[in-house]
Amino acid sequence: MPKYTLKINGADQTLDVEPDMPLLWALRDTLGLIGTKFGCGIAQCGVCTVHVNGTAMRSCVTTVSSIAGQKVTTIEGLAKGDQLHPLQQAWIELDVAQCGYCQAGQIMSAAALLATKPDPSDADIDAAMAGNYCRCGTYLRIRSAIHKAANPASALFYDATRAQEQPA
Amino acid sequence: MNNDNNNLVDSIRRATATSIDRRGFLKLTGLLGGGFVLASVTPSLFGADANTAPLIANAELNAFVRVTPEGKIVIYSANAEMGQGIKTTLPMVIAEEMGASWSDVEVLQSPVNELLFGQQGAGGSTTVPRTWDQMRQMGASAREMLIGAGAIVMEVPREELTAANSRVTHDSGNFRTFAQLASLAAKQPVPDVATLEFKERADYTIIGKAISGVDNSVIVTGGALFGIDTRVPEMLYAAYQKCPAIGGKVVSANLDEIKRLPGIVDAFIVKGNDNVMELLDGVALVGTNTHAVFSAKLKLNVQWDEAKASKDSWARMATDAAALQGKRGGDPLVKKGDVDAQFNDQDHTTHEAFYEYPFVAHLCMEPMNCTAHYKKGAAGAKDTVELWIPTQGPGRAYVPMKTMFVLEQDQVTIHQMRLGGSFGRRIFSEYICEVTEISRRVGKPVKLTWTREDDIRHDFYRVGGFQSVKAAVNKAGKLVAFENHHIGMQTNGQPVIGTGFTANEFPLENIDHGYVSNTMFEIKTPCGPWRAPRSNTNAFVVQSFLDEMAHKAGRDYQDFLLEILGESRWLEDGNIRAMHTGRAAGVIKLAAEKAGWGRKMPAGTGLGLAFFFSHAGHIAEVAEVEVDANKRIKVNRVTVAVDVGPIINFSGAVSQVQGAVIDGLSTMMTQKVTMEGGRIQQSNFHDYPVLRLPSAPIVDVHFIQSDYRPTGLGEPALPPLAPAVGNAIFAATGQRVRKMPLSEEGYSI
Numbered sequence: 001m002p003k004y005t006l007k008i009n010g011a012d013q014t015l016d017v018e019p020d021m022p023l024l025w026a027l028r029d030t031l032g033l034i035g036t037k038f039g040c041g042i043a044q045c046g047v048c049t050v051h052v053n054g055t056a057m058r059s060c061v062t063t064v065s066s067i068a069g070q071k072v073t074t075i076e077g078l079a080k081g082d083q084l085h086p087l088q089q090a091w092i093e094l095d096v097a098q099c100g101y102c103q104a105g106q107i108m109s110a111a112a113l114l115a116t117k118p119d120p121s122d123a124d125i126d127a128a129m130a131g132n133y134c135r136c137g138t139y140l141r142i143r144s145a146i147h148k149a150a151n152p153a154s155a156l157f158y159d160a161t162r163a164q165e166q167p168a
Numbered sequence: 169m170n171n172d173n174n175n176l177v178d179s180i181r182r183a184t185a186t187s188i189d190r191r192g193f194l195k196l197t198g199l200l201g202g203g204f205v206l207a208s209v210t211p212s213l214f215g216a217d218a219n220t221a222p223l224i225a226n227a228e229l230n231a232f233v234r235v236t237p238e239g240k241i242v243i244y245s246a247n248a249e250m251g252q253g254i255k256t257t258l259p260m261v262i263a264e265e266m267g268a269s270w271s272d273v274e275v276l277q278s279p280v281n282e283l284l285f286g287q288q289g290a291g292g293s294t295t296v297p298r299t300w301d302q303m304r305q306m307g308a309s310a311r312e313m314l315i316g317a318g319a320i321v322m323e324v325p326r327e328e329l330t331a332a333n334s335r336v337t338h339d340s341g342n343f344r345t346f347a348q349l350a351s352l353a354a355k356q357p358v359p360d361v362a363t364l365e366f367k368e369r370a371d372y373t374i375i376g377k378a379i380s381g382v383d384n385s386v387i388v389t390g391g392a393l394f395g396i397d398t399r400v401p402e403m404l405y406a407a408y409q410k411c412p413a414i415g416g417k418v419v420s421a422n423l424d425e426i427k428r429l430p431g432i433v434d435a436f437i438v439k440g441n442d443n444v445m446e447l448l449d450g451v452a453l454v455g456t457n458t459h460a461v462f463s464a465k466l467k468l469n470v471q472w473d474e475a476k477a478s479k480d481s482w483a484r485m486a487t488d489a490a491a492l493q494g495k496r497g498g499d500p501l502v503k504k505g506d507v508d509a510q511f512n513d514q515d516h517t518t519h520e521a522f523y524e525y526p527f528v529a530h531l532c533m534e535p536m537n538c539t540a541h542y543k544k545g546a547a548g549a550k551d552t553v554e555l556w557i558p559t560q561g562p563g564r565a566y567v568p569m570k571t572m573f574v575l576e577q578d579q580v581t582i583h584q585m586r587l588g589g590s591f592g593r594r595i596f597s598e599y600i601c602e603v604t605e606i607s608r609r610v611g612k613p614v615k616l617t618w619t620r621e622d623d624i625r626h627d628f629y630r631v632g633g634f635q636s637v638k639a640a641v642n643k644a645g646k647l648v649a650f651e652n653h654h655i656g657m658q659t660n661g662q663p664v665i666g667t668g669f670t671a672n673e674f675p676l677e678n679i680d681h682g683y684v685s686n687t688m689f690e691i692k693t694p695c696g697p698w699r700a701p702r703s704n705t706n707a708f709v710v711q712s713f714l715d716e717m718a719h720k721a722g723r724d725y726q727d728f729l730l731e732i733l734g735e736s737r738w739l740e741d742g743n744i745r746a747m748h749t750g751r752a753a754g755v756i757k758l759a760a761e762k763a764g765w766g767r768k769m770p771a772g773t774g775l776g777l778a779f780f781f782s783h784a785g786h787i788a789e790v791a792e793v794e795v796d797a798n799k800r801i802k803v804n805r806v807t808v809a810v811d812v813g814p815i816i817n818f819s820g821a822v823s824q825v826q827g828a829v830i831d832g833l834s835t836m837m838t839q840k841v842t843m844e845g846g847r848i849q850q851s852n853f854h855d856y857p858v859l860r861l862p863s864a865p866i867v868d869v870h871f872i873q874s875d876y877r878p879t880g881l882g883e884p885a886l887p888p889l890a891p892a893v894g895n896a897i898f899a900a901t902g903q904r905v906r907k908m909p910l911s912e913e914g915y916s917i
Contacts, residue, residue, distance in 0.1 A: 001430075018430050018459075025459035029405065034397040035390015037588070039533055040620045041462070044853035047533055075390035088388040095380040095819040098827055099251030100387035101394060101533040101588030126862035133853065135533050135589050136251045137830025138823070139864035 004068040009077025024048045024059040035075035046132030049105040050074045056112035075104035086149035094145045098136035106132045110146045119151045239347035241268045244278035246285040248560050250587035252882040253820035256382045264374040265307025267331030275382040280562040280582035289561030293783035293880025308364040317352035378819035395558030395585035398539040400613040406606050407461035410450040413846035416477035418449045421470040431460025444694045446568045447601040478692035478846030489634035489655045493522045497653045497685030502671045505681035510640045510649035519720050520638035523709040524907040526840035527632040534588020535623040536599040541613035552579045558587040560594045568601050592697030625848040628696025631657050631666045635709045645721035649681035658688040664695035675732050677739045700883035703782035711778035711891030726760050745784040751811045755788040759809035763790035774899025778891035785884030786811040793896035799915045803865035810871050813878040824881040826867045832889030834859030838911045863917045
């Protein structure tokens with residue numbers, strides 16, 4: 001089998017895998033980075049979202065061979081040491097998760113958004129997050145948590161753990 | 169109205185019924201760790217006497233609490249966490265009664281051991297009502313033992329001590345921390361449950377607050393929690409291919425070709441036992457990684473014998489049902505008063521309609537999976553199996569382990585894993601049986617992962633059906649008669665889970681003339697509980713049709729509904745899980761008030777109201793919906809009023825309501841499973857879509873925190889959503905929605 005070297009969460013990893021091996025399964029099965037989830041295998045649901053060179057990608061359809069030599073960030077690599085990413089912090093404070101399975105993918109999509117739009121509008125969030133399904137229906141808190149992480153003083157932020165949702 | 173779930177819960181209880189005396193379990197729990205170990209006992213599952221059950225005599229351990237010498241208060245959560253928040257909610261109750269500071273609490277998932285913990289499943293929105301007393305008892309008895317220890321150490325009468333903030337404090341201000349008292353507290357007598365006193369609601373410092381889920385920091389950093397995250401040394405990976413026509417048998421497969429594929433370790437035919445809840449025939453693919461077995465699965469070529477497989481056809485069901493429209497079914501299930509006389513009364517206005525709803529899939533974001541390590545017993549020792557299962561009912565897995573694999577409970581070790589969604593799906597055990605058989609064959613630990621296609625095509629679906637409904641209002645516009653011909657599904661002559669229209673469905677108990685008849689179509693497609701079984705479809709029919717009747721009568725729907733409810737009363741005396749018309753009226757009025765019911769709406773926009781009682785929860789919802797000329801809808805806001813008694817975790821409760829609304833909208837708009845020739849026609853998210861973030865409405869949640877016992881909130885907020893949206897579409901456009909999903913009638917979102 002061919003070998004491919006990727007920089008994953010800052011460390012070089014050499015993967016001895018088939019050329020058609022999706023990044024998702026190399027992360028989960030080969031490297032044990034199980035934070036990136038499997039949902040559909042056809043880039044429809046977004047639970048497998050990671051960053052490749054800073055761009056949100058669906059790891060279930062991105063082969064390892066197609067990104068050899070490139071930089072991959074997974075949910076495990078989003079925090080800087082013990083310092084959680086502001087999105088991770090907001091996700092905890094606003095108690096976003098229900099089952100929690102899709103949330104790593106949601107956070108990775110949101111992190112790619114904030115990297116380019118540090119204070120996104122609701123329309124920006126709609127566009128960036130529409131590819132991430134949540135069957136539990138945590139969308140209101142996802143929106144809130146992105147606003148909170150971006151700018152707690154934003155007029156668009158409301159505390160979704162409160163009963164009364166404020167219209168944007 | 170949730171008898172299906174009750175039956176399931178009952179079956180779990182029967183399967184795991186056991187008891188152990190109090191000393192016995194104290195001894196057992198004492199083995200599990202150092203520090204102060206407190207065990208508690210639980211009554212049987214709720215019933216009329218749940219409040220007063222003889223707890224000691226009926227001893228069944230539910231959960232326990234441990235205080236470490238360092239001051240950490242470890243609370244074990246014994247039940248399945250699937251997103252409903254139980255892993256946070258129940259420990260909050262214990263911590264409250266105990267007098268713990270929440271910041272000192274660490275919650276751990278307990279081992280699976282129903283001898284120690286009692287029934288560890290979750291479902292039917294029953295976990296909170298079932299365990300409310302036990303959790304309070306556990307906390308309160310821990311508190312009393314700590315106070316007993318404090319009285320000894322501080323040499324003061326125990327009456328002068330209180331427990332709060334993880335301390336036992338004397339009236340003088342002198343105190344000892346729980347950590348200081350832990351070892352002595354463990355030696356105190358366990359108080360008689362009958363002597364325990366619980367806190368007043370006004371004194372709560374934890375219950376009722378918004379507490380972030382105890383697993384949140386692991387979830388947001390990608391730590392291992394879910395079943396699918398299991399990794400065991402030397403583990404192999406498996407996929408399992410069953411017949412696309414449910415129940416087909418394997419004749420042969422291209423196994424030699426498959427075994428030569430990269431990463432494939434083994435491939436073999438598994439002969440099942442024809443029980444869809446246990447093990448159906450299939451081909452097992454075992455390899456060194458998931459991609460290898462998923463890729464091999466695409467190259468698998470199986471000859472199936474479909475002689476006994478499902479031949480179900482949704483198109484035929486729809487045609488057969490349409491022919492029954494406006495007709496009565498067989499012998500009535502409900503015959504009350506004389507509906508015909510009411511319908512034929514010249515002074516009455518009579519109206520009928522035909523409603524349809526599809527089969528739907530569970531679509532848990534985490535596909536079905538399980539890890540098993542079957543070990544052959546060496547040198548005459550017994551075989552054992554270790555299982556890592558994301559399951560709603562770990563105790564249920566013992567049953568097929570015994571009947572199929574001849575393994576007694578002491579040969580089976582179960583690890584309860586977090587569930588990436590369930591909604592009723594993971595009450596079944598077939599994915600557990602599949603992987604156990606595969607691990608037994610290969611002699612190694614194996615993780616079985618279903619593809620999304622497997623997950624959608626081999627579900628236990630929310631059953632579809634049809635209802636032909638008819639009603640009359642009198643001259644004053646009051647509902648006087650209601651009839652329903654329910655067209656549902658049965659398998660081997662038995663109604664499937666989630667089908668049916670029973671005598672206690674609203675509004676049958678509230679009016680003098682009612683008639684319900686049934687027609688059942690025989691199917692082989694497996695069906696199971698799906699978030700608010702039966703209620704999730706009956707609410708759509710009844711609350712939409714009653715809105716139709718209100719319009720026929722020229723009445724406001726709120727007034728019409730309140731009139732049907734009548735005076736404030738329990739509809740079944742002595743059953744605290746029955747509907748209470750006063751609570752129903754309370755939520756209807758609150759939702760209407762908060763939504764501005766009755767206000768003038770802009771053109772193309774409407775408000776729709778619906779109420780439904782299910783799973784002991786009284787919930788009303790008002791949807792504000794905008795519809796454009798292309799039938800594209802936008803749900804601007806859903807206002808929800810809820811009475812499930814006191815709220816334990818405010819954050820979790822709001823989440824459940826928001827989620828149920830969004831899930832309900834997702835389902836009613838686009839979701840439909842169809843089958844032809846026994847084959848499920850949908851396969852993945854491209855043909856079975858889920859509502860996306862931009863379409864999520866604002867959800868305003870309002871709780872009436874009544875003094876009735878708290879009950880569960882995982883399900884009851886879902887049923888009223890579909891009729892509320894349908895009624896709002898009618899208000900906006902004059903077009904009545906009688907068929908789900910709405911995409912079939914040209915609507916989009």
